[in-house]
Amino acid sequence: MADPERADVTQQEAGGPVVTVVGIGDDGWDGLARAARDELSRAGVVLGSERQLDLLPAVVRARRVRWPSPLVPALAKLVDAHADTRVCALASGDPMFFGLGTTLVRELGAARVRVLPHPSSVSLACARLGWALDTTEIVSLVARPLAAVHPALTAGRRLLVLSADRRTPARLCRLVTDRGFGGSAVTIFEHLGGPAERRRDTRASALTGDDFIADLNLVALELIAGPQARHLPRIPGLPDDAFEHDGQLTKREVRAVTLARLAPAPGELLWDVGAGCGSISIEWMRAHPACRAVAVEPHAERAGMIARNAEALGVPALRVVAASAPAALDDLADEAGVPDAVFIGGGLTAPDTITRSWEALRPGGRLVANAVTIESEVILAKWHARHGGDLIRLAVSRASPVGGFAGWRPMMPVTQWTATRPHDQ
Template sequence: MSTAPVTVVGIGADGWPGLAPTSQEALRAAEVLVGGPRQLDLLPKECTGERVTWPTPLRPAVPGLLDAHAGRRVCVLASGDPMFFGIGRTLTEVLGPGRIRVLPHPSSASYACARLGWPLNGTDVISLVGRPLGALSAALHDGRRLLVLSAGSGTPAEVAARLRERGYGPSRMTVLEQLGGERERRIEGTAADWQSEPVDALNVIAVECHRDPNALRLPLTPGLPDEAFEHDGQLTKRHVRAATLAALAPAPGELLWDVGGGSGSIGIEWMRAHPSCRAVTVERDAVRAERIARNAEALGVPALDVVTGRAPSALAGLPTPDAVFIGGGLTAPGLLDACWEALRPGGRLVANTVTLESEALLTGWYRRHGGDLTRLAVAHAVPVGGFTGWRQAMPVTQWSVTKA
């Protein structure tokens, strides 16, 4: 691959006149100009470099594209701030930070907050550019302000529909088109009454979240309400799930194996703990695997990786986990051994069971490896005639351990 530096220039809807002199000079001097058709069309004729449109898919093509222009001055165009949901990240990861020079422009989020009078540091930003709509759901909380980076002219109507579906129909929406350009425009309304009128493809959607009082409230803490999940009874119930997530102890960037996914609740709540948390759920039943994917999309973590197969064979080739949860199939030959072997040093393993056979197995592992062996018992108050009594759920034995 060429070792020549690459200059990345951010450009906005205001085009060439809105660029700083340093950015204009870099574009004039470039021998090769790389960008999307819309960005390249913003440049005047005085930018004489060869114009190259990004191929699709973009990332795997970057090394070859740069090699094809080795030894020439290459300038890449990006929308707004290249390091804010932009091409700058991809180029840095492919080339290394020492190989690129970034000349940013104000981001669409900065422009939007300036127009709305919102503090940028108090506003959540969600990108739907090349990402599924389900990513929006995890950010919905009453009273929060969101900026949604749109994937095109149809995104506002899709966002309004998702807000209605999740019980946020009263939310105020403002679509900001062509921010910073001569054709800047805003459209306002609520998700409940949003009209699917044509909007410019270059838009940002501002959302002031307001939850319908009758909608299910989904907190940030572990232990979502059981009714938040579609399930067939194979669900780690709320109180046990909260204790299980506490033992798994998710941290940013970590990967979980959720073995015996059921409804996917553990993997889903693990990923909701932080946007960078990742999870793989392994479920042998194809119907349940499809249900897990629906739950993940509905609850804001569509990137959950659902593997349909029987463990331990289905674990082969999966990336090394930081934590493993085993919620079913403990007595399958070799399952615990495979999970323990795959777990990195310092990683956590948590296993839950309600059967005596699996409890005996966990007791043996506890004796060999230590950790915590806990009995979780939950009872709920229920009517007993004209009075109230306790109904005991099946006790859960939980083994949690950190691998030395």
């Protein structure tokens, strides 16, 4: 049991009141460990959703405060308003797994947050199914678009999807079926870990309604590819026809080399300047769920294509800026963040585009620029002479029919410059 005086000292050291986050399952008070029960019993205020607060028995005498809506803008003030008492916050399952704990740490700082976790819904689901948690992919659709599941659809994989509400399973199964995975085995868990727990097993193509599904549910899928399912890997170089485009597309072979040079890493931000149909920024974001990108494209029709491609290929969070470079880059760092990498696929000959892109990069960031015209090649040659890096030419030929035979049809060669901004600039 924690010492109350020691708790006060911790609050002073932390720079503000400390909130204890207690993970709670659908089994409520009965499923809590002793440490969690003791903390709630000593609390002066307990914050939580109406459903979570109703799980607490009368022995918890703290004042119960429901979360406001919207939650995040009010979070810090709500905790600070109860600085004169012990504050506990209830969170579903493991608060640090797509949960309230991560939000509180982000808003208050780790020193002001203490977490007492409960088994997460995915841990319980894997236990019920006999699946290894470390080899099961997890996608959350809570406050996220359904399209976020697209990159995870790979034949033979096991997938757990955290549902937003009762409609999620049917919507998810329609998407999975439309992608050619209608034969996939589907298990829907409702109220996992609680007295009302229920399991339903079906096939993706067979689930059509949500009349008898609870809002609190999780969907497990064993993905089985049908003959119409298309393999769309996360490594760079998707087929050209995976994108809607009007010809302004970095072709598959050049795109794979370009992304290898851009070298996406989790959490990094890309500026895709002159984005065309968005193929580079979309494949950058598909490399890892934490990768972020901004696509800058002056033509409204192509900006619309980018948004549609991002939705269809599972990266709906891609930000599209329908404006011309270099003007579009002026305030972009303040609005979107300093880029870790910049790709210039169009607009090289516009005055200052490459200069502003280079200056916007963080020290150690990468710039990759592709050129197909002599005029833009001259610009890249000058920048290579000034800053070094790699200047290469990519030439690709594809086999195509020549009468009754096959011959090589060359694509336009691409000159590519890659450089890393020095740390002393």
